[in-house]
Amino acid sequence: MTVSRDTDVVICGAGAAGLTLAVDLARRGVAFRLIDQLAEPFAGSRGKGIQPRTQEVFEDLGIIDRLAAAGGPYPAQRVYRDDGTQDDVQEITIASATVDEPYRAPLMVPQFRTEAILRDRLAAFGHRPDYGTRLTSFADDGAGVTAHVAGEDGAEVIRCRYLVGADGGRSFVRHEMQVGFPGKTLGVRAIVADIVLEGLDRAVWHRFNHGDMTRMMGFCPLPGGELFQLQAPVAFEGDVDLSVGGLQAFVDARLPGGVVRVREVRWASAYAMNARLADRYRVGQVFLVGDAAHIHPPTGGQGLNTSVQDAYNLGWKLAAVLGGAPAALLETYEEERRPVAAGMLGLATGLLEKARQGDMRRGREVHQLDLGYRGSSLALDLAGDGRRVGAGDRMPDAVVRGAGGQERRLFDLLAGPHWTLLVGEGAPAVAPRAGLSVWDVGPAGALRGSVPGLEPGEYMLVRPDGYVGAVVPLAEKERLESYLSGVL
Ligand SMILES: Cc1cc2nc3c(=O)[nH]c(=O)nc-3n(C[C@H](O)[C@H](O)[C@H](O)COP(=O)(O)OP(=O)(O)OC[C@H]3O[C@@H](n4cnc5c(N)ncnc54)[C@H](O)[C@@H]3O)c2cc1C
Incomplete structure (x- = not known):
């Protein structure tokens, strides 16, 4: 049976971008549906760095203290050399708060915790994502969008004023909008895995074979539990065995001697790095936010942050126009956010190049405090x-x-x-x-x-x-x- 419902906004994708937009719309009293094809929330730690500007956004959205309690500062990095020596270095710029910049250091929170805190905030407004609900098609007729979704209870047709594709790098919405996603594959493939292990202490971020792209491997202790995030480049072709046994063999090949014993794998993924930017962020009544609009290497921890800030830029504009403000206001979303993503792509790709040489230093350039919209038609x-x-x-x-x-x-x-x-x-x-x-x-x-x-x-x-x-x-x-x- 197909059920038909009306709402103002359909948000496709309940990742960091979709959840942020949902919280912002909820506190403004806008009617919306937030859907995600996953049966249950995403479980990985991948985007773990919350930059200072995003902390300010999360303060406004009422979750910064919960995030700070769930997270922690970036630990120092223990760099192990082939000659057996090691050094502890802090490569992240950590400055003290000032009156005008209350957050001046990145906060480390596994992405699954950040998203859980956003979901809790949403629940406080009486909303929750509809999991197990996939957008299958949509049609924009100028006055609104008719969205077809498939869920556990069958098919549903949702009529809305605006559809927002917050559906990640492989965005179905972007594809259906026929928006180009030019850019390049960067020739680097990596694994990221949330593992329980024995053999390393949790006080520092352990980096082995530093500067050697073929053998590099890092174990970052994630705050709030027993997990480490394993990150390592891998061969561009071929299968990667992400089971406990597979990762143990992978680690032993790069770090002989049984130093690290992998006990559990909670989540793992192998991915190729790309730098791509959508040609347009809006077509008619349909918008793109987050990874659906831009993807890039994880170096510099910019993806989740840029995604959250896309949503934060779009949320108030959608609410204003739905409340009667001139529709031209919505034109400023792409005008303001696309140049920010273009700059961020260059930054993250540049940092990847530095990481290849073993330089992992990060400064104010990744904090996003100096980004703004001078020159925007709204300024x-x-x-x-x-x-x-x-x-x-x-x-x-x-x-x-x-x-x-x-x-x-x-x-x-x-x-x-x-x-x-x-x-x-x-x-x-x-x-x-x-x-x-x-x-x-x-x-x-x-x-x-x-x-x-x-x-x-x-x-x-x-x-x-x-x-x-x-x-x-x-x-x-x-x-x-x-x-x-x-x-x-
Ligand atoms: C290995 C790795 C490390 C990273 N490290 C960092 C970091 O340190 N700092 C940082 O800022 N960022 C980092 N990122 C990037 C960050 O994880 C992403 O930028 C962020 O998840 C983007 O959020 P999003 O909401 O746009 O998309 P996603 O998190 O991808 O969410 C999209 C959602 O849409 C849903 N969806 C897709 N299609 C449909 C459909 N048809 N119908 C319904 N639902 C659908 C998906 O199920 C998914 O839940 C990293 C990424 C990776 C891969």
Whole structure:
């Protein structure tokens, strides 16, 4: 029997991107369905690095403390040399928090834990993914999309306004949209496996045969349990035996002497590295997010992070347009996110090349704090003085004091699905409206202290995703009003 249902958004794929989008839509009260063809949640640790900018996103989505409790810092790497010597080195830049950057080091959380925490958050909004439900076809007629899905209970037809393909690197949605996925195969194949082992301590990340691409092998202790993540390049052709016996033989061949004893394999995969970027992120009423739009080597830990941030960019725009904002707002999703992915592809591929030479250092370039949307059609900068924080930039955190005397973190005031208008000293008040939170900042304002980038006599508008939308001097207040009517 075929059942027919209506909703606003169908999200195909309940990985990191689909779950993030679902949480964002749920907290905005948007009706959606989140489907995944897997019978149960994905069990692998693969994307284990949560970068600082993604930690900020997860703070806004209400899960950062649960993630931090489930995860831990990146351990130092113990590099073993062929001559029997070894060194402990920290190749990840770990900086202390500052007021404007509260997260400055990657957090290590196995991907299955991150996704479980996102699912818990979704459950708190009364939603859950529909597992065992596969998108089999869809048709976009301009006004909406008719999606056909197959599940345990039979076939279903879902009518929605928008379909989002969050269905991973081999995206069915991208294929059906006939969107090209140009790029290259990088000639590197690797295994990743979550294993229980004996013989190595859990204080460091063990790297053997460093710098030798044919024998390299790393064992990273995953926080929150007994698992290690084994990563190693393998021959480009041929089968790889990922059973306990197969991995034991693999490890023994690279590390003789029975140093490591593999006891259990919880999840394992062999994959070829690619760098590819979708030609388009949107066709009609259908969008692509996450690995469906971009894939690249895991070096630098960018994939999950970029996927989460795609979803975070799209979520508020979909909600706004479904709520009555001009549909043109949705054009800015591809405009803003595709260049970010293009840059990230170059970064991850460059880091792969360095890793081939044994250089595993990672710095601020992987933190994603410096990414932004300057030059986007949503960035209205009428201050025009090239200041440190301008339209399109990530809004830094700050500590101000409320007129009641208590300290307030700016991020706490920005958190939630709304826009935030900060009104500089001397600029006339602006009336709040649905979806807009207004704060006057100055010696006699509701907020006392200074906010980065805001000068007296100016308005600073911060988007729901924490980027500055507009900086407008009071003389141009009508430009602020027309900006607001284009997004609210
Ligand atoms: C070995 C490895 C190591 C990695 N390390 C890192 C790292 O350190 N840091 C990092 O940031 N990233 C890393 N990544 C990348 C990261 O895992 C991905 O970028 C991330 O999983 C992308 O999330 P996604 O939600 O876009 O796609 P996915 O996680 O692939 O989820 C897609 C979902 O869509 C579902 N689906 C597919 N087709 C259909 C259909 N027709 N109907 C219904 N459901 C469907 C699938 O079942 C799947 O659950 C790594 C990846 C690999 C392979």
